[in-house]
Amino acid sequence: MVALFRRLAPGLLAGIAAVGLVACGSSSSNSGSGGKGIKVAAGILTPATESLTGGKKGGTLTVLNHEDFEHIDPGSSYFAIDYEAVYATQRPLYSYKPNTFGEPSPDMAESAPEISADKKEVTVHIRHGVKFSPPVNREVTSADVAYALDRGMNPNVANPYFLGYFESVEGAAKATGGPIPGITTPDKYTIKFKLTEPQAPIVAAALVLPVSAAVPEEYAKKYDAKKPTEYGNYQVATGPYMFKNNAEGKVLGIGYQPGKSATLVRNPNWSASTDFRPAYLDQINIQIGGDTNVIGRQVLEGSSQVQNDTPSNAIVKLAYQHYRSQLEISPGAGDHYIAVNNAHGPFKNVNLRRAFWAALDREAMDKARGGALVTNVMTHFIYPEIPGFEEAGGLEGPKVDFNEHPQGDMAVAEKYMKAAGFPSGKYTGSQTVQIVGSTGAPAPEDAEITNQTLKSLGFKTHLNLVDQATMYSKYCGNVAEEIDVCPSGGWIADFGDPEAVLNVPFNGKLIITNGTNSNWGQVNDPKINAAMEAASKVVGKAARATAWAKIDRELVEQAAAIPYDWDKQPLIESKNVDGVGDLWNIGSWDYNFTSLK
Amino acid sequence: MSSRTLAGTSEPLLRVEDLHVEFHTEDGVVHAVDGITYQVLPGGTLGIVGESGSGKTVSSLTTMGLTRPQGAHISGRILFEGRDLVTLSDAEMRKIRGNDIAMVFQDPLSSLHPFYKVGAQLIEAVRAHNDVSKSTARERAVDLLGLVGIPDPARRIDDYPHEFSGGMRQRAMIAMALANEPKLLIADEPTTALDVTVQAQILALMERLQRELGMAIVIITHDLGVVAELADDIAVMYAGRIVETTSAERLFESPQHPYTWGLLKSIPSLEGSRERELVPIPGSPPSLISRPRGCHFHPRCAYVQPEHKVVDPHLEQVPGEPDHHVACLLSPEERRGLWHALQEGRTPHEAIETVGLQEGGA
C-alpha cells in the first residue's frame, strides 16, 4: 500500500499527458474486458485477455526501458520495472499469475498459508527441491526465508514497506536486521509467524511481496553488512532466471550495469516441476535509457522488443492508430485523487468537502491525463481489479448526489455550501486555501483545475508547484505544514487486497507526524478507524471485499478525499512478441509468461 | 610637368593618367579618386599631400592593385614602365606588388602581423618573389634589418613585432618593403604614428636608402613639412583631385591654391624662425558621395566668390611658371596678392580687403 510515485518513478508520471490522447479516448467503446466492466477500446489487449499457456519456447527478448532499476535487491525492490526482474529471478512465498490481482498462488510456499483461529499465527510450508542459483547452489530452506524477512528491518536494506504489514510480528518493530523473534523455523520447510495482534490476514496477504524471497544468510551476510547493502550486486536467484553473474556471484558490471543494461539468463538450478511459471524465453536483455519517443518506435517497428515502462504520449497515440494489436492497456493501475485536509482549515467541514467533490469536473482532470483510453472517472476509492471494487459501486460508484455528475455540478455544490453555512453558495470565510501541486505534466493541470474549481466556490487560494519528491516529502506528507489541498495524490496497492488500497491513505491511526505521512488528508474518523481495524481481521476474499467496500462507502459519504481518476496503464510490444502483462503490476510485461511468436 | 620631368631625359617610371576610383556602397557611389594625373621618374620623389579622405591613399593603393579586393571601379591608366597596371590580371599584378613596387604603411604596429616573428614576415616577403631557400631568405632578412639600422639584427629577427619599439617597427616595415629591391616605394604616412624625433630618423633613413638603392619614392602625407626636404615634386590633393602640383621649391615659394596656403600654415614651425600661430583649415573635407557643386573646396575657402559655387575649376598652368599647375578660379593676380598679404601676417579677412575681393562670396 503505497503512493503512486514509488512505482512510477518521478519522470514517468509525465508519460500520460493530455495532448493527443483526447481524440483516442472519445472513440473508445465499452467492449470491455475482465468481466468487471472496465472500458477499454476495441482491439486492445488487456492482461486479462492474454493466454498464459502455449507460448513458444526459446529466444531472446529485448526490453527497452527509459528508466533504470531503482533496486534489484528483492529486499529493497519497490518499482514496477524492478518487480518484473525480481519476480523472474526470485520466488517469494506467494505470487500472482499475470491476470489475477486478487488470488495469490503458492510460489516458494507449497500451499496456502495456515491462519490460526485467533489470527495471531501464520504458518507456511515451503517447497522441497528449490535451489539457489550459482554460486550458492544449495536447496532453499525456511531459514533462508526467515533471513530474507529479517533483512526487512535491516536499515542497510532499507525496505520501504516491511513495517507497514509486519509490525504485528513479535519483535519486528525493534529489529535492526538480526533475527526477528516472532519468525521461527520449526523445521527446514516450515516458517511460522507469531503476532502480537490478530493481524494474520494482512500478514499472510503481504507474503506476496518480494521481501519474502529467500536469501542465503551465509552468503549474503558480508554484503548486508555494507552501508547500504551490496547484496543486490551479488544476489542469487531462485526463479527461472538470474542476473548474469561471474563465478563469485558478482552481478554488478556483468549482469547489471547501472544506467546501461541488464541481462537475465536462465537459472541452471531452476526446476520447472516446482514452479507455475512457463519461462518460455531463454534470455532477457534489458537496455536502459533512451528517449521514450525513440524506444517506442523501436519497439513498434522492430521485432522481439518490449518497453516495460510508460511509453510517451505520442507513442501511445501512434500505437493506438497504427499498431493497435501491439498495445496493451491494463486496468487497475492505481488512482489519483485530491487530498483535502480533514483535520485543519476549511475542509474540516464535511459539507465543504462534498461541495468541492460536486463542483470538480473530473472528466477535465482525466482529459489532462490522457482521456478515456488510459483513465476512468474515479467514483469511489477501491479501484478496478481490486476485490471490493464491484461491491463498493463498480464504475458508476455510489449513488450520492455529489458523485453523480463527473463534469461537475454547481447546483449540487451550492447545496452543500449552504449546508456548510454559506447561504450565498460561495465561501465567505477568511481562510486562504493552501494548494501544493507538482511540476511535470499533467500534474500542473490537476492543480490548475483544482484551483479554478475552488475559486468558483468562492475560496481564496494560494497555489504552489514543486517537484514531486518535494511535494510529498516536504508538504503533502508533512503534517506540520498543514497543507489544505494536494491535487496530485495517487495510490497503487502493493497487493490485491482492498486493505492495501484504503488503510494507509485513510486510517487515522496511521498518520505519521514525524516521519513520512501518506494519509495526506489526515483523515481521522473514529468510526472509520474502528471499521478498518475490524475489516483487517476478516479472513477470506469475499468477506474482506464486502467489509472494505463498506468502508469505501463511508469514505465517499465523508468525502474524505476528492477522487478523479482510475488509471489504466498503456504498454507496447513488437509484432512478434506474445506479451503477457501483469494485472498485479500495473500491466508490466511478465518475463516469465511472455514469449516470441 | 615638374622641373625634373623636363630636365631629365629618362621615361617616367610611373605615369598615372586620368585615374578614377569609385566604390559603390549602399549609401551611394564614393568618388575616392576623381581623375588625377601625375608621374614619377626613376629615382625621383613625389609627395602627395592632402587631408585624410582626399583620395591620396586610395590612389596609391590602386597603383598597388590593393583596392581591387574591395570592389573598386577603376578607370584611367596607371603606366608602370610602360605597362598599364589597370589592365593587368590579379596574378600579374601580384608579381609586381612587393617586387617592383612596394609599400610602407602608416601604423607599423597594426601593419605587422602580431602572431609572426618579424623575421618570418621578412622571409615571407623575400620568398614571395624569389625562389630561394629559407636560410638564404633569412640571411637576406638579417641584411635588410641591418640596412634599415636595427642593431643586432641576427638576434632581433626572432622578435615579435610587439617587442619592437615604434620606430624599429617602421624600420622593419621599410626593410620588408625593400626585400626585393623595388623600383618604386610608396610610403603612406610613414611617420604619422611616430613621435617627432623618430619621424626625423625615419625620413633620414628613407633619404639614405633612396640614395643607396636608387629607387623612386611616392610619399603620401597630410603634412607638408614631411615632404619639404624629401620630395622633388609635390601634388596637393583635395576631394579626390589634384588641386595644385609643382616642384617642392616652387610650392613653398609661391603656393597658388588657398587649400595649399592652409596646409602651409598648419605646418608646425617649419623653419623655426616664424612665430606664427598654427592655423588648421576650418571645416572638414566634403563627403565623397555628394560633393559640393562648383569648386569642391568652396565651402571651406575664405576667398570664395559667387561663381566659384557653380563653376568646377580645372588644373591650369600658372602664368609664367611652366611646371606649376593649379585648379583655382581666383585670378593669378588675386592669388598673388592674397598670398603676399597672408605672408605678411594678415588674416584672411584683411587679405581680402587688400585685394579688393567680395567677402564670403555673398
Add this chain to the structure above:
Amino acid sequence: MGRYIVRRILWGVLLLIVVAALMFVFFRILPTGDPAKLRAGRTASAKLLSEIRHDLGLDKPLLTQFWEFMKELFLHFKLGYSYYSSAPVTELIKNRLPATISLVAGGALIWLLSGVTVGIISAIRRRTVLDRASMGTALVLVSAPEYWLGLIALYFFAADIGKVHVFPGAGTYVGLSSDPGKWFTSLILPWLVVAASNAAIYARLMRGSLIDVMGEDYIRTARAKGLRERRVIVRHGVRSAINPIVTIFGLDIGVLLGSAILVETVFNIPGIGRLNYDAITHADFPIVQGTVLAAALFIVCANIVVDIAYAYLDPRVRYS
C-alpha cells in the same frame, strides 16, 4: 610560462574545492535533499528514517560529514556509493566516461572542421548566394533544438526506425575497445547531431571573425608583399581569426563533456550527462556530486588548456 600554468592549475584545484563545498551545502540544505526519506518509502517511521540516516552517515554533524566527504574526495579520489545500485561512484563515472568522450570528441572534430571551413568560405565569398545559403542554414541549425534534430535524424536515417535505413540508430553504441567498427558507425548520427548546432555557431563566428580580420592592416601588408590570396587568407587571416574560436572550442568541449544529456538520451548512449540526469531525478546524491564535480573538472581543465593554447597561439599573451 611554467609559473603561469602552475598558477592556473592551483586556481583550478581551488575552484574544484569550492564547487565540492557548494554542492555539499546545496544538497544537504535544500528541501528535497533527504535521501533517507526517498529510500525509506512512503510510510517511514521516524525510527526507520533515523536508522537510514545513520547508515548513510547523514546523522553526523554537517561539518564532520563535510570533512569526511572532502577527505575521501581529495585524498583518496573516492566519491562514495550510489544510494540505489550501491556501485562506487568513481567506477560509474569511469565506466561512462569513454562514451561521453567518444561522443564529444567526434562531434567536436566535425563541428570544428565543418564550421571553420564553411565560415571561411562564407567570409571570402561574402554576399554571394553560397554565403547566404550557408548562413541561412546555420541560422536554422542554431535554432533547431538538439533533441528535435536527434529525433529527425533517427526517423530519417536510423537502420531500425528510419525512412531510409542508413546508420545504426539509438541504443547501438558499443565501446571503442569492444568493436571499433560498430563504435564508429553507431556514433555517426549522434556526432552529426552534436556537431550540427555547434558547427552552425562556429561557421557564423568564423565568418564574422575572418571578415573583421580581413579588414586589418596586416592583411593589407600581406597583400602588398605580393603573397598569393590563398596564403593571405590562410596564413594571415585564418591564423588570427581562429583565436576566438579556439577559446570557445575548449570551453564548449569542457561544458559538453558534462552536459550532453539530450543527445545521450535520444541515442541512448550511456554517458556522464545521462548518469547525472538520472541521478538528479532519483536524488542519488553521491552520483550527483560525482558527476557535477567531474563536469567542473572538465571545465577547469578546458580552461587551463584554453589558456595554454591561447598563450601558444598569441605571442603577445605569452610574454605579458
